[in-house]
Amino acid sequence: MMRxxxxxxxxxARSERDDRRRRxxxxxxxxxxxxxxxxxxxxxxxxxxxxxxxxxxxxxVVGALxxxxxxxxxxxxxxxxxxxxxxxxxxxxxxxxxxxxxxxALVFSSGWLGNLAVVQSLLGEDDVCVQDRLNHASLIDAARxxxxxxxxxPHNDVQGALRQLRAQPEGAAMIATDGVFSMDGDVAPLRDLxxxxxxxxxxxxxxxxxxxxxxxxxxxxxxxxxxxxxxQVPLQLATLGKALGSFGAAVVGTADLIAHLSETARxxxxxxxxxxxxxxxxxxxxxxxxxxxxxREKLQELILRLRGGALRHGFTLLDSDTPIQPLVCGTxxxxxxxxxxxxDDGILAAAIRPPTVPENTARLRLTLSALHTPDDIDALxxxxxxxxxxxxxRVGTAP
Ligand SMILES: *Cc1c(COP(=O)(O)O)cnc(C)c1O
Numbered sequence: 251m252m253r254x255x256x257x258x259x260x261x262x263a264r265s266e267r268d269d270r271r272r273r274x275x276x277x278x279x280x281x282x283x284x285x286x287x288x289x290x291x292x293x294x295x296x297x298x299x300x301x302x303x304x305x306x307x308x309x310x311v312v313g314a315l316x317x318x319x320x321x322x323x324x325x326x327x328x329x330x331x332x333x334x335x336x337x338x339x340x341x342x343x344x345x346x347x348x349x350x351x352x353x354x355a356l357v358f359s360s361g362w363l364g365n366l367a368v369v370q371s372l373l374g375e376d377d378v379c380v381q382d383r384l385n386h387a388s389l390i391d392a393a394r395x396x397x398x399x400x401x402x403x404p405h406n407d408v409q410g411a412l413r414q415l416r417a418q419p420e421g422a423a424m425i426a427t428d429g430v431f432s433m434d435g436d437v438a439p440l441r442d443l444x445x446x447x448x449x450x451x452x453x454x455x456x457x458x459x460x461x462x463x464x465x466x467x468x469x470x471x472x473x474x475x476x477x478x479x480x481x482q483v484p485l486q487l488a489t490l491g492k493a494l495g496s497f498g499a500a501v502v503g504t505a506d507l508i509a510h511l512s513e514t515a516r517x518x519x520x521x522x523x524x525x526x527x528x529x530x531x532x533x534x535x536x537x538x539x540x541x542x543x544x545x546r547e548k549l550q551e552l553i554l555r556l557r558g559g560a561l562r563h564g565f566t567l568l569d570s571d572t573p574i575q576p577l578v579c580g581t582x583x584x585x586x587x588x589x590x591x592x593x594d595d596g597i598l599a600a601a602i603r604p605p606t607v608p609e610n611t612a613r614l615r616l617t618l619s620a621l622h623t624p625d626d627i628d629a630l631x632x633x634x635x636x637x638x639x640x641x642x643x644r645v646g647t648a649p
Contacts, residue, residue, distance in 0.1 A: 271582040272603055283307070284621040287598060294593065295626050297616045298600040302464050302573045303545040304621035305535045306495030318530035326359075326523035330512070334523030342533045346488060346500050349540050350462075350470055352480050354508035358517065359524045361459050361489040361499035362388040366395060367515035368455055368485055368501055369426065373398035376421040380414045380452070382406065384434060387606075389426050389457055405431075408442040415450040423450060429458035429472030429486070430465060433607050433615060435570030437465065437472050444482035456486040463493030463539040465572060469546055480504050494539060496532040498524040545620040549573055552618045552627055559631040565638075573618040576602075577634070578611050585612035587645050591637035597630055 267273050281288040284304065287296045305311055318338060328334035339357050346355040358364040369392035373379055379393040384405045393400040399418060403410030415423055425447045427438045440456065447454040458471040466475030473483045485503035490496045501511060511518060539545070556575055560567050568576045579585040585601035592599050592614075603612045616630070 271586060285619050285626065289593075289598065292596070294596055294598040295622075295629060296598045297618070297622075297630060298598055299619065300460070300492035300617060301495050301619055301621075302460075302493040302549060302617070303469075303495065303539055303542075304619045305493070305538055305545075308495065308535070308538060310538065311495060311531050311534045314534035315527045315531035319525075319527035322526045324525060324527065326525045328523060329519060329521060330357075330523045331519055336523075336526040336529070338526045338529045338533065339524070342529045342536070343500065345533055345536050346502060349468070349536060350474070350486075350488065350502050352486075352502045353505040355488075355500045355502040356508050356512050356518070357524055357529060358499045358501065359521055360497075361457070361487055361491070363517035363521065364487050364489075364499040364501045365389050365392040365457060367511055367517040368487070369393050369398070369424070370396040370517070371511055371515040372453070372507075373422060373424060375399075377423065378415070378418040378421055379424045379426055380411050380418075381425075382411075382427045382431075382438065384431050384608075385426065385428050386432050386457060386459065389428070393426070405434075406436070406439055408439055408446050411443060412446045412450065415446070415452055423452035424455055425452050426455045426457065428460070429456045430460035430572050430574065432460055432574070433576065433602055433613070434568055435460075435572045435574030435576060436568070437461070437475070437572070440472060440476035440478055440483070444476075444478055448482070453485070454483050456483050458486050459489040459492055459499075460572065460574060462488040464546065464549065468543070469493070469539050490532040490535070494532055494535040496535050497528050498532060548620045549618060552620075552622050552624070555624055555627045556616070556618065556630065559627065560634070563631060563635050565634060567616075568613075575616045575618065577614045577616060579613055580610055581645075582612045583645050584641060585614060587641040588614055588634075588637045591640040592633050595633040595636060597633045599630075 277289055279287045285296050286293050326334050343355040365388045373396050375397045378399040380401045383402045401414040403414055411425055425443055430437055444454050456473050461472035463469045465472050473486050480503055485507055488500045490498040579588055582603040589599055589601040599614045599616055602615045
């Protein structure tokens with residue numbers, strides 16, 4: 251028997267990605283100013299960042315980072331349980347818990363690690379994690395890596411979730427869902443999922459990476475938006491690298507679960523602490539996000555303007571009232587052609603293709619920021635119209 255060559259295998263996989271227009275290329279941004287990004291010496295209006303509230307370059311966020319770096323350095327120097335846990339981490343956890351009205355919060359170096367920590371430290375091989383089919387990859391991988399049974403249900407199908415739970419009556423159970431779906435922008439039916447979890451004695455875990463700061467009262471996220479508390483949602487994930495414009499994440503919830511994570515979660519114990527300077531930036535960002543309601547109000551106005559304009563010009567955006575406004579194009583070739591033409595027109599938008607999204611639903615994932623102006627939105631709509639015409643010429647059909 252011949253052992254397969256890894257080199258041959260990856261070359262084959264790459265050529266298949268080529269054939270299916272699925273090669274991925276990074277573009278290099280040389281400067282960034284608010285929603286404007288410079289690529290190949292040209293300024294473009296960006297509609298692809300997750301900096302929804304426009305906080306990542308806010309002077310008090312950047313200032314907090316600089317001040318704390320001057321005090322305690324650039325690095326995390328150790329894991330939290332050795333000597334990497336600083337007062338500013340503590341202050342950030344308290345601020346997050348206070349804002350989100352939960353007893354406790356635990357800071358992680360990334361949302362990816364936070365999800366892994368939750369699933370891995372709570373579920374073992376006899377247990378089941380029931381997940382929405384469109385959940386973020388980090389939730390899916392968290393279940394895979396924890397060794398529990400992973401069962402998926404059709405998008406937002408609460409009955410489907412119930413069926414999966416009923417089919418696994420033994421072992422502990424968790425329903426895990428995105429709060430706001432990252433590639434679709436819609437909000438999970440959290441009240442119904444909470445009921446399903448309750449009748450099946452399962453824990454509901456909500457990954458609110460795209461909801462925190464943006465939706466719900468005072469930007470407290472989709473769980474608060476559904477008027478749920480730690481009673482129904484004992485744990486949720488808040489990321490710090492999206493609406494909060496910083497980096498890292500926090501798992502928030504009940505005191506005993508948070509204590510369990512801080513003492514047992516491998517992705518917490520065996521990694522370097524989030525640098526204190528980054529925690530300071532996040533702390534400043536949380537204070538702004540809590541206080542500056544105008545950022546959310548402005549976002550809502552921009553969302554309505556984009557949806558209204560798109561509708562008038564015959565585009566059907568996915569049903570979403572969050573800053574994630576996807577335009578499904580169909581094939582990867584269509585989505586790429588749209589993105590290319592938009593770029594020629596000074597607009598940077600991301601073409602999201604399978605396997606990130608299901609087959610035949612390649613899309614432009616348009617995201618809005620409180621720093622966009624109404625003129626930026628109008629420029630986007632005009633560019634979309636031209637891109638549609640151009641794409642029709644090039645690949646036949648267009649959205
Ligand atoms: C971005 C994202 C994560 C991962 O968070 P990072 O801090 O970027 O690692 C987790 N879940 C969802 C839904 C996300 O969109």
